[in-house]
Amino acid sequence: MFLYLQVMDKHRLPCYKDEEAVVTLIAGAGGTIPCPGFNCTLSTSVTWYKGNKSISKMHRANCVKNGGLQLCTVSQHDTGRYFCDKHFVEQGVQWTFRRPVAVTAIPFEEVSASPRITLPDESAPQEVELGERHTLSCLVHFPYEVNFSPQVQWYMNYGDKGGKRNLMQTESQQCNRVTFEEYLVTTEALIQQVTALHLKHTYTCMASNSAGISNVTVKLKKKIKEKWPSLISYPIASLLLLAGIAIVLRVKWLELQLIYISRLQSEKVDADEKEFDVFFSYVWTSPHHEAAGLTRSAQSSPNSHDSPSPFEPFNLEHVIDNLRPPEVVIPMVLEDLWGYRLCLMERDMPPGGAYANDVVHAIRRSQILICVVSADYLSNSNAVFVLESGIQVLLQSSTLKILLIRTSRTSACFEQPDSPLPSVVQRALKVLPSLDWNLGQTESATGNFWRSLKKALPKHRVRSHFP
Template sequence: MPPNRTEGQGCQQDTTHQYYRAVKGEMFAMPCVQSSHGHMETRWLMEGRESNEDSAIKCMTTFLTETKHSGNYTSHTSSKVLHLQVVEEIHARCFEYNKSTVYLIVAAGGTITCPRFLCGTYTDVVWYKKNKLVSKMPRDLCESEGQLNLSTVSEYDTGVYFCDRLVTEEGVPWTLRRAVNVTAIPFETARDPPRIPEGNKTEEVELGQPHNLTCEVYFDFELEFLPKVAWYMNYGGNMKNMTEEEHESSPFLVKSEYKVIRTAVIKEVTLQHLNHTYTCVASNTVGNKSITVKLKRKIKVTWPSLVGYPIISVLLVAVLGVTLHVKWLEIQLIYKSHFNHGKQCEDEKEFDVFLSYVWSAPSAEVAGSSTFSSRSGLSSDDEQLFPVTVDKTSEIPLEALLPHVLEDQWGYRLCLLERDVVPGGAYMNDVVLAIKRSRMLICVLSAEYLTDSNAVFVLESGVKALLQTSAFKLVLIWTSGASTSHIQPDPPLPRLVQTALRVLPSLDWSSGNPARGTGNFWRSLRKTLPVQREYNSSE
């Protein structure tokens, strides 16, 4: 009894055996079978072959049939058996061959005819496209007498269609599956002449070298497609066909156009070639198109001899090494001053700030007699930062202001050599020890400071501590009139100190600044200071 057909997904009802015939050299697709579990994803494995996923054929996967495909197949998802017979041409007297390709005009009606089977009796034709029944597609069509009639063709109708006929031979219900290749085309004959995207141009060439002239042409689709593309060389008013030196690519379809590439080869460019003009001519049944190409000599850039490259490389490395060696100290100081990444041991540091300065005019006695009061002209935010400063009528040097602001107002623990270091010891050892006991060093740089050997030693020791300890901070404050460009100390400053003064960040102080300028100085200084610690009342 012939197997009954089901609609949708090209699948048939659950049967034990199915019999299919295909024509050798035609496209074929294994049918889908609905299993008892409702599975549609059928995979067929040929009997006698090793059972693995690589050799299994998925249903409705198209492939070109060969004699080796004949045989019995079993399904992975059901106990079905498929008998496939691939009929060779010499034994296919009942098959018609010349109907396997159909061209349909877009936006017009079209008919797809199933290749006939000339022997025996058969029932109506059932059409599939990929794995779907055509009769179930949402479009205007009809089927009659083995033909599929489309009311309006679109470009999406291009593809492989399968038509199935049922034929009973000696009691065996065979399904004859034939493939029809359908191509939707815009028109049968060309409507426009060829199209060459590139216009006339000039190409650069090198004398003595080969050169290729390439012409890319697009032709309208034609059923009888016979493109004509050729290169010609114009010299002295004469035209010479370059066919002997041409190569043409096989035409291939790009949407509704055929693309053809014709290349002419100049084996060796000479001065005579620069005087010629080259023309690409393309033609079809509608008209022709041409472009011209001229050749221009390429100016070669002369590079230095490769022999000198190793020497240049060695010199560059040497110069880079010397530069890096000279600037290494500056790089270290800049890095250390901007990126304090070490973790301070708070309990090991006795002082927050080691303040270093040299008294300048007015004298210390005048500074000591100055009074401190509210600074007029400061904003409320500034007064919160330093609510009590020097009376504006007193010219108090920064050396007197800093201890008062840092210690009395902001609450930092200050180290002053004249106050916190026991007299009678070795000065150098006392300085180094005081720096080690402090989290930060502030140097008030004045003309007197840079000419004082003891003060310069403090600054030099601070720079060394900065290079050795990543958590140590060093701040330089320049007072009015102090500058290394105007001061020539005798003896000259140590190289380490000169470099530090040149690259380390600093603050500028001028007692004559207006209230807001003075406020900016104190605000900047506060940002550079270390985070304040909480001290026990007993300390």
């Protein structure tokens, strides 16, 4: 298969013209876009395009008559570059001759309205400061014109309306077409330094087009500076006070929230909506407490045969005599003696579940979270997660209460645990309600502890219909 390429001088081509066709159409009416050179051949086959898209695929009302494209109703969107492809055969060669047409849709041919000035407002004098610069701005809306050439000027008027008028120098002028039918022109004139003499003159913005002239005249008045006697005497002190309050609120906002929710805000909680009275969180006491008269085998080991676990029958006298740690004593007192329903992780958490989700769910289903906080507790990531989750639940819903039982308040490990605590936990430890547990304390102190604990517990227990 062979392809023959013939190169011809453009002036020898049939229907050739150098100039580009230009057509202007009026929006809202019908219009015709003629095809240049349509009558130079006998063929009447013409295809129209707008850009690279065929007019036949544009789904709009049109037709082709005598080679011209007839638009039933012209709109502003019809502005663009069109092409007509004329097809004919000459000397056995099939030709497609394309001619461009530049089309502009306009809203109307003749302007019937004068410009409209929206700024300045002649009913309101402009305030100025003596010795300062002042800019006079004039915003004018011009209707569309085919040959648009906006004329906007500022004039300074001396005395009455019949007095002398001087043209002011224009600092800047901007012109933007804001709609299909309208332009917005902004013109500014500058007074370099306002004097008392300027207050005696008036200033006129004048705009004109082929339909007419519009103008607006304004006056200047001296700006009165407002005085604040109450702040003049103590301006620095007032600013420092406001800044100090803002800084304290920003830094202490979390602590203030926790204090309000946990101590001041009191919401009635329906015990029927809860599954547990108490979520009890602790870690087993480490061997370093032997110096205080405790041994892990005798007091805190969950596998010890000499001391009962938290789940054995409660014997108050036996427990106190042996100075058992709080993670052993408190669960037995709460459940066996006082009848509260406890959630203990090793006993009541379902095995094989999602640990984080199960912990948060159990906390939400409890009336109060009690954490036995010690150096071992704050060094245990799982225990810290429980406390942090409880704090987040407390901030979201005040139906939960949190109580900390501190067992080693003066311990260096408590002040500076091995692993850095989350910021929310560090700040919450300072403000959450707490009780102190001291091994070997007096009988009076022990009685005060149990009375305070009883007072902090929920007044209404959950019903037994929960599984």
